[in-house]
Amino acid sequence: MDGLVTLSNELAAAVEHAGRAVFGINGRPRLGSAGVHWRPGLIVTADHTVHVDEEVAVTRPDGRVVRATVAGRDPAIDIAILKVDAPDVAVAEVADSDTVRVGHIVLALGPGPCASWGVVSAIGAGGAARRAAGEPFSLDLTLYPGFSGGPLVDVQGRVVGINTSGASRQLQLAIPAAAVNRVLDELGRRGRIPRAYLGVGTQQVRLPEGLRQRLNLDQQTAVIVVDVQPNSPAAGAGLLIGDIIVSLGGASITEPAELKSVLRPDQVGERTLASVIRGGEPHDLQILVGERPRRS
């Protein structure tokens, strides 16, 4: 049984190694969440667990409670970044999440640390609305209460993603480390995480069978434009009320929420292609993605 004992010791060592960088986050009433000291002074957690916009109380691995501030959010992939002054707390060892394969044994950690284990059950199988996260990992493990925002860890104790059960209790997902790194890079580059902005209001519409066949579309639904804000990127691109947006940047749009989730912060200031149906005919429009005006 030496193989089992070895595996057991490796798993315990992985929890210990990764646990040194796990914070408790008290950003919502009642149930806390977890966060990872990802880069010096920056904690990554799940956006849906941080209800406040400024100061958040966080619990260090040694149990001390200190203040952190919200440095940026990317709600599309359920990531929030907190700034903290904790130079003596270990920074997580982050692995290349592209090496994660279906079937790999992984651990989920919460503050304490406490842990659960399981396997990666699928990669990138989260449906259209989840595409924005890159290729999220679907997990066959239990995310216990308070595990959202905590690290998904490989058997060597390296962080490969951030766990979130925000979308559904039935679905355990992790945002891959690579997607988190992109958000952090953006924060480093601009000093903030911009929110992409088009300036349209839309509603879901069912695409008639005949139209789908004629235009060779797989999707059953798309979104129809019901509002175009003046001087917005959408207005600038010539988008009109009544246009049906079928895809954006190559990703099919089947419901309004997907307009937000397919637009990444790093696309702000860049052009993206919107495929629309106008008067029954396909049109392609170039939209210069803007930045959502910040509330003052």
Add this chain to the structure above:
Amino acid sequence: MMMDLAGLAERLRRVTVEVSDAGESLGSGVLWPRGCVVTNAHVARKSRVAVRLVDGRRVEGRLVARDADADLALLRVPGTGLPTATLADTDTARVGSLVVAIGHPFGVRGALTAGIIHAMGPIMSGGRLWIQADVRLAPGNSGGPLADASGNVVGLNAMVVGALALAIPISRVTQFVRAAGVKMA
């Protein structure tokens, strides 16, 4: 790893019993040295229960001690000739280390589930100490062993909270057995 788990399961099954009364399965128990079986107090509520051994033999278990607060009960059984449980030192259990449970969930005899130690300590501050395990348990696992990767029993499975398995640390069990007047070899 498969071969190892199978061997581990086989070894643990031999020290795991089924406790029943009037044909109704009540839970599991662990064969203890000196002709004893330990189980949960909520499993052994009567002075006499039926104990089914791994080889199918049924023997009578006489209740020797019962502590409802600790949820522990000690039964005397006639000599079985079977091995008894080897015990781990709970203090060495680490969060993340592998654990396996054997029991009779929903009457499925000798079912194995595997997981890891989730945390050690109380569920709420000031509460009693538990081994909290990320391992799937169900009614029928109560009183059965939670063991480490070497097959040493680290705890006695007692209840499920949410998806979390709670086991009574083996040091607490030995303390109870000792208090009942049974000396360990």
